[in-house]
Amino acid sequence: MAGHAWDRVPIDAQSIEAPLSQAAIFLVVGVSDGADALAKIRDVLGGLDDLVKTVGFRDLSARLSCIAGIGSALWDRLRVPMKPRELKPFAAIEGVPHKAPSTPGDILFHIRAERPDICFEFVRILLQTLGSAVMMIDEVPGFRYFDARDLLGFVDGTANPAGHEIGILRARRRGGCRVRWRQLCGRAEISA
Amino acid sequence: MVVQKYLHDLAAWGRTSTALQEEIIGRTKIDNIELDDDAAPRKSHKTLATIVDADGNEHDILRDNMPFGRTGHGEFGTYFIGYTRHLWVIEKMLERMFIGEPKGAYDRILDFSTAHTGTTFFAPSRTTLAKLASGG
Numbered sequence A: 001m002a003g004h005a006w007d008r009v010p011i012d013a014q015s016i017e018a019p020l021s022q023a024a025i026f027l028v029v030g031v032s033d034g035a036d037a038l039a040k041i042r043d044v045l046g047g048l049d050d051l052v053k054t055v056g057f058r059d060l061s062a063r064l065s066c067i068a069g070i071g072s073a074l075w076d077r078l079r080v081p082m083k084p085r086e087l088k089p090f091a092a093i094e095g096v097p098h099k100a101p102s103t104p105g106d107i108l109f110h111i112r113a114e115r116p117d118i119c120f121e122f123v124r125i126l127l128q129t130l131g132s133a134v135m136m137i138d139e140v141p142g143f144r145y146f147d148a149r150d151l152l153g154f155v156d157g158t159a160n161p162a163g164h165e166i167g168i169l170r171a172r173r174r175g176g177c178r179v180r181w182r183q184l185c186g187r188a189e190i191s192a
Numbered sequence B: 001m002v003v004q005k006y007l008h009d010l011a012a013w014g015r016t017s018t019a020l021q022e023e024i025i026g027r028t029k030i031d032n033i034e035l036d037d038d039a040a041p042r043k044s045h046k047t048l049a050t051i052v053d054a055d056g057n058e059h060d061i062l063r064d065n066m067p068f069g070r071t072g073h074g075e076f077g078t079y080f081i082g083y084t085r086h087l088w089v090i091e092k093m094l095e096r097m098f099i100g101e102p103k104g105a106y107d108r109i110l111d112f113s114t115a116h117t118g119t120t121f122f123a124p125s126r127t128t129l130a131k132l133a134s135g136g
Helices: A035-046 A048-062 A072-078 A116-133 A163-172 B010-014 B018-025 B087-098 B126-134
Strands: A023-031 A065-070 A107-113 A134-143 B002-008 B066-070 B075-083 B113-115
Touching: A023 A035, A023 A116, A023 B075, A035 A048, A035 A072, A035 A116, A035 B126, A048 A065, A048 A116, A065 A072, A107 A116, A116 A134, A134 B066, A134 B075, B002 B087
Parallel strands: none
Antiparallel strands: A023 A107, A023 A134, A065 A107, B002 B075, B002 B113, B066 B075
């Protein structure tokens, strides 16, 4: 992908357009009660960029990236006057016969790298730093399966936006809140 | 962003003919070519997961799904992660899959894949994350 410095410098935290990778860890945590836990969360979120650098610089070609997602309840607890308008808990779907349950989670860490050990190392240090401020809800280490197939044997992800659209995405990035896939965003969904 | 953890019944999937699997998914298995299912009695996964608004605009989302599993535990899964500007796009997608379009004609991939989690998050920009960290 032309124009990227990903092979030369660590990838900024929250880079949604970071490359798809050979390995990933999806980490969902709940934040413990109390002001101490919230203070620790602020501290760790504020240092996320540095942690990506600390681990990612050890092998730049592994292209470590991390995106932190914040759940609706935690956003309320953080008491910042800019909650995204559309942020709300996942709405369960009661289909017949199949259901989509809604399950808890305050923070999702989406960690990607070309090497599973780099993902592992990042999570190890992250959780060591977070300590008792979080409770583990789910930890799923994923892997790329042959030519991007799911375990049903089909290629998964073909419908993603393509390369030239990523260019649009980058061009449109601006100082405000870059929310999600910027190519589809234009501007942030933040209510003042 | 929305995440869901799906577990697959690979034994049942393996008993399904490749032709039916391709009809369910909406793509050929070997070479990933889209199948036209306009005339099909049931919409495929590919078609149900394509969201078009009233003006005919297609709303893509960015996925970075990953397989996961523990063979010895019979665990075979897909971790779905979808990034979107507007939450309604993914909500609509899931409604079409689970409720069906028309209602009852749900996504048959769900006969082999069970959602075990479902959670919504907001991915702030670095700038906003820094503001969150400093208390606004």
